[in-house]
Amino acid sequence: xxDAQTIEQLRRxxxxxxxxxxxxxxxxxxxxxxxxxxxxxxxxxxxxxxxxGHFLKRGLDPAERPAVGDxxxxxxxxxxxxxxxxxxxxxxxxxxxxxxxERQVIAxxxxxxxxxxxxxxxxxxxxxxxxxxxxxxxxxxxxxxxSKLDQRSxxxxxxxxxxxxxxxxxxxxxxxxxxxxxxxxxxxYLKPGDSAVxxxxxxxxxxxxxxxLMGIERMATGAVxxxxxxxxxxxxxxALLQLPSGGCLIDTxxxxxxxxxxxxxxxxxxxxxxxxxxCRFADCGHGSEPGCAVQQALHDGELSAERWRNYLKLRDxxxxxxxxxxxxxxxxxxxxxxxxxxxxxxxxxxx
Numbered sequence: 001x002x003d004a005q006t007i008e009q010l011r012r013x014x015x016x017x018x019x020x021x022x023x024x025x026x027x028x029x030x031x032x033x034x035x036x037x038x039x040x041x042x043x044x045x046x047x048x049x050x051x052x053g054h055f056l057k058r059g060l061d062p063a064e065r066p067a068v069g070d071x072x073x074x075x076x077x078x079x080x081x082x083x084x085x086x087x088x089x090x091x092x093x094x095x096x097x098x099x100x101x102e103r104q105v106i107a108x109x110x111x112x113x114x115x116x117x118x119x120x121x122x123x124x125x126x127x128x129x130x131x132x133x134x135x136x137x138x139x140x141x142x143x144x145x146x147s148k149l150d151q152r153s154x155x156x157x158x159x160x161x162x163x164x165x166x167x168x169x170x171x172x173x174x175x176x177x178x179x180x181x182x183x184x185x186x187x188x189y190l191k192p193g194d195s196a197v198x199x200x201x202x203x204x205x206x207x208x209x210x211x212x213l214m215g216i217e218r219m220a221t222g223a224v225x226x227x228x229x230x231x232x233x234x235x236x237x238x239a240l241l242q243l244p245s246g247g248c249l250i251d252t253x254x255x256x257x258x259x260x261x262x263x264x265x266x267x268x269x270x271x272x273x274x275x276x277x278x279c280r281f282a283d284c285g286h287g288s289e290p291g292c293a294v295q296q297a298l299h300d301g302e303l304s305a306e307r308w309r310n311y312l313k314l315r316d317x318x319x320x321x322x323x324x325x326x327x328x329x330x331x332x333x334x335x336x337x338x339x340x341x342x343x344x345x346x347x348x349x350x351x
Contacts, residue, residue: 009043013240014109014195014248015071016089025073025083029109030066031240038066038082040074041240049080062102063093068238068250069108069195090139092197095259101324103261107197107238107250112189113138116145116200116209119152119174125165126310131199132166133264133314140197143171143189147205150176165307167268177208186213192246202254210251213243260314262321269311275303 005026007018013029020027028049032039037050052075055065066072066082073084088108096102115131117123128144135142144166149155159174166172175182189196190213198206240250266273272294276284280291287295297303 005042011193012043012242012246013041014193015043016193026076026080027086028072028074029240030068030070030072030082032237033066033068034237037079040072040080040082041242047080049074049082051082055082062096063091063105067105067108068240069110069197071109092135092138092140092199093261094134094255094257095261095321097257097259101262101321101328106199106252110138110140110195110197110250112194112196113140113142114145114186114189114196114198115142116147116198116204116206118148118204119146119155119158120148122148122201122204123158125162126306127201127258128162128166129268129307129310130258130260130314132170132268133260133266133318134258136265136267137261137263141171143173143186143196145186145209146172146174147177147209149174149182150179165304167270175209177205177212180212183209183212187245187247190243190245190247190249194247195240195250196247197250197252199252199255201256204254206251206254210241210249213245213249214241215244260318260321262318262323262325264314264318266311266314266318269307269314272303272308272311 005020007015007020010017010020010027013031015027015029026042028040028042028047030038031041031046037048040047040049051066054060064085066085070088071086072082073086075081075083090110091108092106092110092113093103094106096104113131113135115128115135117128123146132142132144144162146155146159146162152158155174159172163170163172173185175186177183186209198210200206238250238252240248243249275293275297276286278293279286279289280293281289284292284294286292289295294303294308298305298308
């Protein structure tokens with residue numbers, strides 16, 4: 001730990017504040033979490049730390065514990081202890097696997113979510129839509145990166161398909177992760193003071209891209225399987241890295257499961273909801289009902305069947321997770337109703 005701390009030092013690890021806390025406590029950022037404790041950076045050096053006792057209480061929501069990207073107040077010692085997690089300006093999280101509702105924080109205090117997908121067998125527009133749906137409520141901007149451009153002679157067709165499917169203005173960058181010339185546009189999201197988290201499935205090329213952005217072989221890379229282009233988890237834990245560009249990048253292991261939290265609005269599919277508003281009946285199930293605008297759009301090719309199916313899947317999952325979250329909040333508040341997190345699935349009443 002440094003004896004003195006300045007705003008300039010904290011800027012190196014993504015600090016956005018103009019002043020230091022008035023209580024004189026030392027600040028640091030969580031750059032990694034291990035079974036044995038945390039790894040912190042105070043703007044000048046990295047050191048290990050342990051959480052204070054109140055973070056270890058049974059029943060504490062895991063989302064309230066320190067996470068990679070957090071700025072924390074620390075108490076000197078051997079080892080130092082994390083006393084307080086400062087308010088998070090953005091949070092990317094997902095629902096943890098299992099029947100109990102639990103939220104897992106992926107990264108905090110980030111400006112961009114870099115969604116990396118390979119243009120090989122890993123290419124999956126539906127999965128990209130799922131990532132973008134999770135990003136909606138984080139407060140960070142999503143950026144889609146399509147890696148392995150050098151491995152596809154017909155990449156333009158896949159890129160055009162994705163551009164037509166995602167909302168206009170969604171940044172999409174095709175790259176060769178080993179070529180600094182093609183990754184250069186990504187530096188616009190990694191300027192001094194910026195923080196980004198890199199997410200994607202195993203084998204998509206996250207570690208390769210990280211190495212290129214770092215300018216050194218910092219992260220291990222591995223081969224992918226032939227039949228689905230998936231790889232082994234060469235990155236085994238989330239880690240925040242300082243880049244030569246001045247920004248901070250949080251690299252993450254490949255994610256096999258991406259469960260919605262229940263608080264997504266699915267703005268990604270605003271066009272589908274706008275089409276549904278034109279249905280003849282307010283409670284249209286979008287099946288065989290007369291005057292169904294959705295079925296007409298599917299028939300005319302205005303709406304693709306694949307995108308419609310993915311919307312239904314995500315909508316139903318969102319509602320299921322919202323119900324689980326509502327039940328949990330009700331139990332925490334002694335059974336008192338907390339109010340709907342979302343409106344009914346049916347369309348609004350027609351006048």
